[in-house]
Amino acid sequence: MAEIKNYTMNFGPQHPAAHGVLRLILELDGEVVEHADPHVGLLHRATEKLAESKPYNQSIGYMDRLDYVSMMCNEHAYVRAIEQLLNIEVPIRAQYIRTMFDEITRIRNHLMWIGTHGLDLGAMALFLYAFREREHCMDMYEAVSGARMHATYYRPGGVYRDLPDQMPQYAESKWTKGKDLAYVNEWREGSLLDFIEAFANDFPKKVDEYRTLLQDNRIWKQRTVGIGVVSPEQAKAWGFSGPMLRGSGVAWDLRKKQTYAAYDKVDFDIPVGVNGDCYDRYLVRMEEMNQSARIVRQCVEWLKNNPGPVMVDEYKVAPPSREMMKEDMESMIHHFKLFTEGYTVPAGEVYAAVEAPKGEFGVFLISDDSNKPFRLKLRAPGFAHLSAMNDMVKGHMLADVVAVIGTMDIVFGEIDR
């Protein structure tokens, strides 16, 4: 009889289902995975070290590039850490704007996740539908910050500027005209808030559309039910957070438990899974999208009725207004110093975490009274999730590795940092 040996296979780093640059060394017995060794770091940019050589505000843009599909949530964790050390209170309107954009970001992230996860497991059409809605979220980012992805919108002390009164509209072109033009501009007649409201009202219907494609789909269930089961004890021991933890039945969400921004002023529910498999995590994330739309609607209503400042009235961190700079020499100097040297932050150590779409995104910041962070540690949720890869796929088939990668919602920007 021929001797049968295990063989080792290289999965990635250039594999479409590797979600970027994951290199997996798989030891296979036939088609069953015996051992999986993820090699990460192919996208390592040393963000934390770079931040040590720059004034605080100049690193906000780097935060966008960590988890590059949920940009504003990363910024939120970073600015919260600085705000805690500076001991400043953010104006309530800025808190609501942050809450709203965190949830828009969550929708964006989950749309990306459902699109690619579906694509990996053979549901081609869903990707196109998910990206149709994601485009609207990109437009919201663009309207408020000028950038479709890397917004750099949050600032210690508030947000960069207030929401615009006019939502940009499509201009007539050779391809978009007449009825088509009216269709794409349908929601864009009013302000940005009107656009967001129209989107949030419409979005639950879209989630139902995605569900008709997947929820009872036989192939989808065969690929996800009972795959990558994680018990609540394991999930806690491995440092899981976010939907990975809630999918296993642990009711833990920082938005509720250690509340921040305006989350204590809005109503929403936390979906929790039962079995801890890929299908439950899918259900959790789908419901999270609905809950996010619900939070966005409440924020829109509040923001429409409550104008006010969006930046703290503290000249140590906030720049002077444009008008003041034009006529006041001191304001000019103030602006110059703030944007070159920056501001100093009192010495101390702080750990600030937010509930990012993928889980707990934490920032551990050490300041030594200077204008640059002494040490910045970014706690990426995906890093902890991916480290449990070997335990999650052991004994599964090769094709299930792809399902597990998808369910972890992996993005290498944050894992490699």
Added chain:
Amino acid sequence: MSTHKFQLSKELAEHFSDGLVQINESEHGVTCTIPVESWTEVAKLLRDEEAFAFEQCMDLCGVDYLTYGESEWQTDDVTSTGFSRGVQGKGPGRFSWSERRSEAMENRFAVVAQLLSVKHNRRLTIKCFAPDEGMLMVPSLIEVWPGVNWFEREAFDLYGIIFKGHPDLRRILTDYGFIGHPFRKDFPLIGNVEVIYDEDQGRVVYQPVSIEPRVLVPKTIRRDSRYAENMNDQEAS
């Protein structure tokens, strides 16, 4: 939340009355500084004791305290001609590999872990300083929280801290065959080597970096009225 912290630090103080574990409470949270000999023992206790129940370790990282509190631009002594114009410090972005500083410093490296109790909804930061006797050695927490596996690998990779008892202590973020520990403060920001494609050899090769170290903004320390409390602390110590 503040009452939570007060209670936690009180409970900790009751538990660790021998004075070896140092408890610091600030408005940002509670930090325990633990001697390296009892690092795993205390961690196990914090996990298993019902009153603490820190069942999750969310984060673990290394810290290098070299250059802590050193500014690069003196702004505290003003003369009749104004501030000094020169930048004198050696922050990580300001030197190349050959100019890196070499000096011994007590309590230079620390390991910091962020614990979370889902049960009590509390957080705790634990910290220990790695003894520097030629080799930085800290016991691994992998027996207590299996999730720290990669975090310890990362701290080893970036800081060169060796975790005793870790089953698989390999580099994780840097390149295969990388030399040095890049997040140490005496490692230059521009690095040591760069990668290029060599036409003649037909493959990718390493060569010394060709860029110059450069940082546009000096690190400055300004202690104004907001820091009055800090300044008193430092003068006292």
